[in-house]
Amino acid sequence: MLVRFSAFSLSALLLVGCATSAKLDPSSDTSTTTPAATEAVATTGASGNAKAVATESQKRQAMQRVSNDSSETIRQLKKSVAAKPWAKEHLALYLYDLDKQSLLWQYNATSAMRPASVMKLVTTITALELLGSQHRGRLELLISAADAAALQQRPAMAALYKLKQPLILRGIGHSALERRDLFAVHEELTRLGVAAPERVVLDRSWLPKNSPAAAFDENPLSRYNVVPDALLLEQNMQAYQLVSTNTSLQLRVTGLAEPIVADTKNLQLVDEPCAAKQLQSLTWQWSGDITAPKLAVAGRYPKRCTDAGYAQLLPADWSWQASWRAFWPDAKLVKLSPNAPQERRYVLSTLVDEPLSVRIRSINKYSDNAQARLLFADLSNVAETGDKHADTELAFGFPAAGAMTPADLQKSASVITQFLQQKRIDTKQLVLENGSGLSRQETLTAALLGKLLQWQWAQPSRFDFIASLPIGGVDGTLRKRFKNQPGAQCAFLKTGTLNNTTALAGYLMPQNRGPLVFVAIVNDEAAATEGVQQLNKLVNQLCQ
Template sequence: MKFSKTLKTLVCAALVIIPLGSAAAAAPIYPNLPPEIQQSLRDKGMSAWGMSAHVQAIGSPRPLISHNAKIARNPASVMKLLTSYVALGVLGPNYRWPIEISTTGTLQAGVLSGNVYIKGYGAPDFDTKGLREMLSQLRRKGIHTIRGRLIFDDTFFNGPKIDPGAFDGKPYNTYNAQPDALMFNERRTTFAAYRKGNKISVTTATPAHNLRIVNRIKLAKKTCRVNTSVKRGQGDAVTVTFTGYLARRCRKRGYTMVVTDPANTMYSAINKIWTKELKGRMDTQFMVGATPPAARPIHVHYSKTLAQLLPTVVKDSNNVMARQLLRSVGAKRFGAPATPRKGAEAVDDYLRSQGLDFPELRIENGSGLSRYARISTENISRLLSKAYYGKHRDVWMSSMAIAGVDGTMKGRLKKSAVRGRGFFKTGTLRDVRGIAGYVNAADGRTYVVSILHNDPAARSRGRKIHDNFIEWVFWGKQMAKGY
């Protein structure tokens, strides 16, 4: 196994079935942006320099539009297209992640005594429902009592611990959740603050062993304002404090944060499900550690398939799931423990095995939540064309957000003729906006469209310009003579 010297891995993406060696060199119909789009930029006070675009009909030997298309730009969440494509190729659409339960103890007369290990392999979707199904299987095996230590094994993933607030100073926002081999509920903790009569309550449906809630919300006549703060204590202890005011008219308020770790949350969930729902008994403590080779398997739970999970990654742009995919690809290609570096190397290795080379591309975590990531619109288009002809095309297309219908495109192009005929992955960061996908156009052809905009005004002013661009592709390009 050969790795690059740094995480600045130059990875590849895909190539259309029609040889693009000549297609990439062929002159586009529009070497710059169409006049209508240039005017839209001027109307918004934006320069065309910060925008890259590449448009090409499926099966055409030349681009329709190629504007700054070779420039490497920050793609934001459009990067998830690359992660998803490689995951389909390396893992396969039917891949399921296991969660294993094993023991070095004894099982006698329904009593499981000794160390019990729960080992994760990076399942992106393991949640309370999955845990309930897993524990129900143990009860069906006749186990009614667990005595000893519960040991949560997250050793399948490794790599440097990343400060979740390093990206933007907001460590408790759900989009900054970090990957874990034994992921649980995407690290999310949900809270509800509500008033009933003269009593104010703050509750959580996802308690954690190390979590303390402090309720300092006061009664009010008119005000509905609640604030939260998080404080770390000794060890892994965490306190979430709620302050503010709630009047009688105030509705229940919900909050979702990433404030604790999977092991503490899972231990609390196991206690609740096993003793209250399944009427079992527990006399346990928990810790995080590795499963020894001598441990005997008791049960294996499996996640949903990659094909079932991919719409959440792409349509809904789930960051932590994309991070899980990148590491899983790394482990599949190069073995455990999975690391971001192995994930990046696995992307490079897989794409090179397909004869693909994107020398400008840089990948950091697979989600696009990065100031480091780079790719060109020309190569995004090549990726889209390759995937369109690929054997997993149906899964790939169904994972994308449909214009005006669902996912991150639900509120866009709703009243346009593109509604239901455009399939996209979007991306936004500060100073970044992007969109890439397919348009089934009025001329009966399918076009790959890739737009990346790196400009201080891109996020606030770029969306309408991009929508106008997509509509132009839908209606206008068939008028380009000779195309």
């Protein structure tokens, strides 16, 4: 196993002193020390002082070399940036030495820039501080008072009880619901003596499902474009296979037992090359239900083309119904109601999400937009987290469901802004929309992000945060970047990519100097080409 030490880790090790003490003979008498012994002690002391002076001199020389190397590196960086005409106005940089606590270089650092996904760093740092690393979202299983009373009176070995009122599934801040969570619901209901419910209310009132006014880009069905809600199951993504002939279009999709022959009266099957993701340009219209689905497709699609992958194809409620039937195959089609009843409900059970310290790894390492947006929404209820949602009242052996405050994205933006201002970070150029960076409105400055990263470095939660960052040449969105280059295992950086935007932000851990805060954002038509190359060059120069 290769163990790589950075200057930071070595300096930390040097702080651990190895104190030793001489073991004296209790019978000895220091007053009888001979002159020869005294002279020997004096000689040893002089020699030790000389060695100490030499060591201090070596340390000063080493520090001076590092300082000279740093100055030369900065000169090279400035020269490299000056050679790019587009960098004059479209590049922002912030570079800070955490060991020396000094600003090495800033360039357009107070200009408003579109940050793309490095905006997720603002969201996750704020959440770690205000919500705590052990904060968890949850899925509540709620039942009526009558059902709670009946369950309380049910004999232990009696047949499974059939709920008289709908089972309510209420999501509050749960960021990553999967089929295994529905299996957990199935197991929990069985353990509590409840039969498969025939009616279920999906209570999304914490964060209602809202469709965007318009598609963000030309890939509306892709994972990064998922619009989250309070009960987002597997990000509403399904595996699919789409096959066309000269005259027809057939779709296979996870959750539907049989392939669907689509209504193609508004579809043009054309003699064009078959390419990936061509289904993104089609319009999908579903009708019926999961037992008898009907699909009408409009647009253009190549003849004799087969495409497969993952996409948001099914209506959100169909995903729930399909997953539910996987665990209760003999149950009737679950009827889903859009609205939760207003009468008092009781908490049958609660399933919790992974802790925030784990969740932010998906957000930062793999740039999960849906999870970032859910976490941003969760920040609107900073003062109402944990058990503050629930009442203490007990009835029929079950706690009463507490009042729930819906997420408010404008309040989330205010919470983050106030948090930054409390840290004396300038927020004049900060614009927040959803906290993920998947936005054409969100802006910040390189200085804002750099100063926030400086602050985070000094916090107890920094280890959770650093563990969430992609590592150059190792994992996350940097897995294939910086391989066999100086930036490998030196760059702990969040990436950001949008049309005309590329960004890197986080920490650099060079071997020959202390850790650095590094923020670089390019907003230019050349971002995806020259911009990426320039940022890679800067990182590699600093990591040498």
